[in-house]
Amino acid sequence: AQKVTQAQTEISVVEKEDVTLDCVYETRDTTYYLFWYKQPPSGELVFLIRRNSFDEQNEISGRYSWNFQKSTSSFNFTITASQVVDSAVYFCALSEAPGGSEKLVFGKGMKLTVNP
């Protein structure tokens, strides 16, 4: 069965600090997809990134970067030079093919607070 673990439940940092959000997953499939979503205080879910199991390249998008390591079943998310607007709950999620993304399994989320 698939499972996503976000061990950290809450982190508080000061603006401009770097912060890494950990995500560890379990799956028996060789083909799967990993996602990160952001849920700001307003409540909507914002898609950040999707990665398939065959693409282990790390990705950088502005201040955001993601480190995918199949050897440790981890898909960690780093925010560089955090800002107050980064304050949100962040979810890591997993879906297995052939079902695909309509059957996401989410971690319990990690609440990030960035203080000015």
Next chain:
Amino acid sequence: NAGVTQTPKFQVLKTGQSMTLQCAQDMNHEYMSWYRQDPGMGLRLIHYSVGAGITDQGEVPNGYNVSRSTTEDFPLRLLSAAPSQTSVYFCASSPNGAYEQYFGPGTRLTVT
């Protein structure tokens, strides 16, 4: 495009009442799903559909029904509301399994 829309935004029910949460998308997406979000639990899949006329159960389907008569709409029915169904409900859609899901704004349901 309106994207994924959900109505109502808020709802209060008494135990035993029934109601339907509406979800519609105008992106012609084949895949649609319903999740519930409870504090400290993340989001959990209730039901999903991979196309009109096709639905299946997710992780927490008990007490809920769905149908998918059109590509656009995917309503979620609570048959006899219970306090344990107090939650925030999110509907989502995606073009197919290889893409991310687009989420609606959510419905906050309280059952007293």
